[in-house]
Structures are given as C-alpha cells and as structure tokens.
Amino acid sequence: MxxxxxxxxxxxxxxxxxxxxxxxxxxxxxxxxxxxxxxxxxxxxxxxxxxxxxxxxxxxxxxxxxxxxxxxxxxxxxxxxxxxxxxxxxxxxxxxxxxxxxxxxxxxxxxxxxxxxxxxxxxxxxxxxxxxxxxxxxxxxxxxxxxxxxxxxxxxxxxxxxxxxxxxxxxxxxxxxxxxxxxxxxxxxxxxxxxxxxxxxxxxxxxxxxxxxxxxxxxxxxxxxxxxLDGVDPAVVDEVRASAAKVPGVLGVDRVRLRWLGHKLNAEVDVAVADTMNVGQAHELGEQVVAQLRQDVQYLTTALVHTDAASAAAHQHA
Incomplete structure (x- = not known):
C-alpha cells in the first residue's frame, strides 16, 4: 500500500x-x-x-x-x-x-x-x-x-x-x-x-x-x-569481510565478530598484514580498515581492528 x-x-x-x-x-x-x-x-x-x-x-x-x-x-x-x-x-x-x-x-x-x-x-x-x-x-x-x-x-x-x-x-x-x-x-x-x-x-x-x-x-x-544472543545476519559478516579485504595492504581477513547493541552495530576484525610492517604502519593500516568499514557497512558505529603479521596469522588460523 x-x-x-x-x-x-x-x-x-x-x-x-x-x-x-x-x-x-x-x-x-x-x-x-x-x-x-x-x-x-x-x-x-x-x-x-x-x-x-x-x-x-x-x-x-x-x-x-x-x-x-x-x-x-x-x-x-x-x-x-x-x-x-x-x-x-x-x-x-x-x-x-x-x-x-x-x-x-x-x-x-x-x-x-x-x-x-x-x-x-x-x-x-x-x-x-x-x-x-x-x-x-x-x-x-x-x-x-x-x-x-x-x-x-x-x-x-x-x-x-x-x-x-x-x-x-x-x-x-x-x-x-x-x-x-x-x-x-x-x-x-x-x-x-x-x-x-x-x-x-x-x-x-x-x-x-x-x-x-x-x-x-x-x-x-x-x-x-x-x-x-548477539546473532547477526551472515550476509553482514560477509559484507564486513569483503570491505576489510579490499583495503590495500590487507593480505587476509581472519576473524570477524559482530554484535548489535540496540540499533548500533559493533565490529571486531582481525586482519593479516605483511611481516615487514612496523607497529606504526600496522596501526595506520588498521585505521584505514576502520574508515573503509564505516563507509561500506550500514549502522556500523564502532570497529576494532587487530593486525597480525601474515606468518603469525596463518599459524593462528591453523
């Protein structure tokens, strides 16, 4: 109607x-x-x-x-x-x-x-x-x-x-x-x-x-x-993963955790970066991922991005 x-x-x-x-x-x-x-x-x-x-x-x-x-x-x-x-x-x-x-x-x-x-x-x-x-x-x-x-x-x-x-x-x-x-x-x-x-x-x-x-x-x-129970639409998880993965310098997206707090969406994302990156460079890349997530994902208000060296991330995944 x-x-x-x-x-x-x-x-x-x-x-x-x-x-x-x-x-x-x-x-x-x-x-x-x-x-x-x-x-x-x-x-x-x-x-x-x-x-x-x-x-x-x-x-x-x-x-x-x-x-x-x-x-x-x-x-x-x-x-x-x-x-x-x-x-x-x-x-x-x-x-x-x-x-x-x-x-x-x-x-x-x-x-x-x-x-x-x-x-x-x-x-x-x-x-x-x-x-x-x-x-x-x-x-x-x-x-x-x-x-x-x-x-x-x-x-x-x-x-x-x-x-x-x-x-x-x-x-x-x-x-x-x-x-x-x-x-x-x-x-x-x-x-x-x-x-x-x-x-x-x-x-x-x-x-x-x-x-x-x-x-x-x-x-x-x-x-x-x-x-x-902190359940979310699986499609939103895929959206977050794809958004983080397209940031230059991100070699892989490991763990993605999302939760709704009322009409606010919070995200925690682990990304793999090059082993040669120092702490400052990894932090800057994490900020870029946060900015990309806020641009792509509707209702997202808070994002916490953790960066791991690619070799360490692969070991943790295994």
Missing amino acids: QLPQFLQDFLKKGPAGAKKGLDAVATTSERGIWALKWSFIMLAITSALQVIVFFFSGSTALLADTIHNVADAATAIPLWIAFRYTNRAPTKRFTYGYGRIEDLAGVIILLIILASGIVAGYESIQRFYHPEPVKYLWAVAAASVVGFIGNEAVAIFRIKVGKEIGSAALIADGYHARTDGIASLSVLLGVIGIWLGFPLADPIIGLIISFVIMKIVWRSGKDIFTRL
Whole structure:
C-alpha cells in the first residue's frame, strides 16, 4: 500500500536519517523517538474511534481488534524509553553503553502483544457460550476500515524509519502494525457474516485475530531474541569481510565478530598484514580498515581492528 503524497513528504521531515560513524547514535535515536511519537498519536486516534463503536455495537471481533490496537499503541512507551537511554554515554559499570535496553524493550513489546492475544482470545471464546447481538453493523464496518488505514499508515512509517536506523524492535513493531491492519479488515468479514444471518461469525473472527496475534509473537520473537544472543545476519559478516579485504595492504581477513547493541552495530576484525610492517604502519593500516568499514557497512558505529603479521596469522588460523 502506498501512502498519499503528503504523508510521504511528512516521512522525509523530522530528524535526519541514519548516518554512519559515532555521531549516528544520537541522530538515529531522535528519529526513532519522532517516529514513535507520531505513530502513537495515529494509533491512539484509531483506537479511540473503535472503542466508541464497540461500546454501542457490542462486536467481539471489533473488541479483539481494539485491544490489539491499544496494545500496539502502548508498545511505543518501552521503545521511547529505550531510545532515550541509548543516547547516554558508557560508564565504568556499563562499558558498552545502554544500547541493549532497546532489545529488552523488544521483549516487553512481545509480552504486551502476547497479553493482547490472550485477552482477545478469551473474550472471543466467551461469546461462543454467551452470544450477544451486534448492533450498528454499518458503524462496525466503518471502524474496521478505519483500523486498517490507521495501522497500515503506522506500519509503513515504523518499518521505513526502523530500516533507516537499523532498529529490529521498531521494524518488528511496524510489521506488528501491518498485521493489525489486516486483522482490522477481517472484522468486516464478521459484519458480512452477521448481515447474512450467521451471528457466530463475530466471535469466530475475533478468535482468528487472536491466532494472528500469536503468529506475530512467534515471528517477531525470533528476531528479537536473535539479537539478544548477539546473532547477526551472515550476509553482514560477509559484507564486513569483503570491505576489510579490499583495503590495500590487507593480505587476509581472519576473524570477524559482530554484535548489535540496540540499533548500533559493533565490529571486531582481525586482519593479516605483511611481516615487514612496523607497529606504526600496522596501526595506520588498521585505521584505514576502520574508515573503509564505516563507509561500506550500514549502522556500523564502532570497529576494532587487530593486525597480525601474515606468518603469525596463518599459524593462528591453523
């Protein structure tokens, strides 16, 4: 789905996009906070409209969708806190800084989504045993369309900014909002079912939405916990290796270690250099490798390059 032109122009505003190097942390954090603020406002408005319609209609499917949208809006709070802490300087106790808080915020988001799925599923099952008539079908249908539009706009917003700043938590939250939009649109199917004389369509759709929520938890959970365990995309490792290898004077790239700290990527690279190089020359070459890595690798903020004489590197590799 493409956003209208005025919304596309809006996405280009706000804090600048992601930069490379050490100055990227504050800039990307501010952009993440900016995205969270506006997506929270959009989802709050969407949820408020749906709450009003549910109060008068009594639709279980709409209730499940509303609970999900409220939970989605609430996920902005732990992410906002995480982005704020990311800007803090490292300390003697937390020598790597506070970037890992963003990953912990992702875990909190998963728990919020999980809780919303359980509540929505419980309410849907209750309606099977205690059915109630759904009123104002036209309003429920309108609320489902509003929910879809609001969530899809937020999804595009969060995913775009999340990819710009390299935030797995914000990207996961964006895909969560996209699935919310599909769930909102499915409420319309419940309305059609009731209109055709099948009242159980409403709790059935509510139950389906609950299963969709659980699927989101599983998919997003894999990404979040991969980062918590210092997992990275193998393609990024290959990118780092290729970038270091093309620096003149580098005879080989041995060990490459990467880790995400929130939306910051840290690298440790061992390179082999000529045996004839003195300490000063090896150090200068290491600085060239760092500069090349920052130029080629997106989201990289810190790189530690260790140089070994080619003969020693070959012995260690063996």
